[in-house]
Amino acid sequence: LAAYDFASDRAALFLNEYAKANDPFGQIGTRSVSVQVTSVVRASESSFQVKWTEQVFERGSLASTMRWTAILTIVIRSPSNTDQLRKNPLGVFINAIDWSRELDSAVPTPLSPTESTNER
Template sequence: MLFKQKNKNNKEGKSSWNNYEKAKQEYLEHISKTTNALHSWKLIALFSLIITGISICTVTYLSTRSSLIPYVIEVDQTGNAKGINPAYQVNYEPTEINIQFYLREFVTHSRWLSSDIVLQGIFYKKSVALLGREAKEKYNKLVEAENWKEMITDGFTRDVQIESINKISGTMNSYQIRWIETIYKRGSFISEKKLSGIFAIEIDQPKELEELKYNPLGIKIQDYHITSEGV
């Protein structure tokens, strides 16, 4: 009877040990699976971090590069386009036609007096965009001396008619322009006079947006002198 009780106790002990080993094995397997899963998630997180870093670097790089490519359109004497090239690929030199066109624009806009003060302001901006520093100072003194605002308020207007533009022989960058100025007051003729001007120019690429808007070719009047030729 005692022997049977002993065998029973041994069987119960073995059963308890087997249960312990089984539980231990299951626990270790659970830990192993959890560790493997954690390792996989770490790899995924690291990969995502690398992708994010590459994306940020790419966006930053692209944001520093301009996607706007300026173009210079070269025209012939009839005004038709004969060459279109990216501006950074062309060292563009204005032609005589270009220079004479902008000189004509300057004389017209700088001497014209409109009855519309807003339009007169636009003429002023277009004029100073074609002037170098010293020439701009001279022009501003002339504007101040003539007091355009008061003239416009009093009903004065001035019409400008260009007669001729010629490059001065023996010079590289000087031009003579002749024109007629006619002054009116509220539509009635007041006076008329002929003027002549000598203009010295240089080519200076635009450095500001306002200059690029009104003077894209960089034709700058560095100095000028205007005289009256009488009627």
């Protein structure tokens, strides 16, 4: 998988554990996930906050939409062979991953233009 070309050994362990617990290939053909990255912000010299939205489709129909936030810590290592140079020429590797699902909060509905505060 291409994700491992950008993962340090430490991050690869995290990805392996996640895959064992969630079986990403178990629902091929029945479930798909569309990911849209909504922001990437530097959090420190070696970490970034990444926010994204996932849309889960089951048998072609939208089943759910979830928002996520992660802190990704990176390390930079020069490619040591031609294969690494081809796959990850900048040598940027994710070294630590911490993600969580954002809780949905109710958004207050604004007043309609014809509704006044006295009519409440």
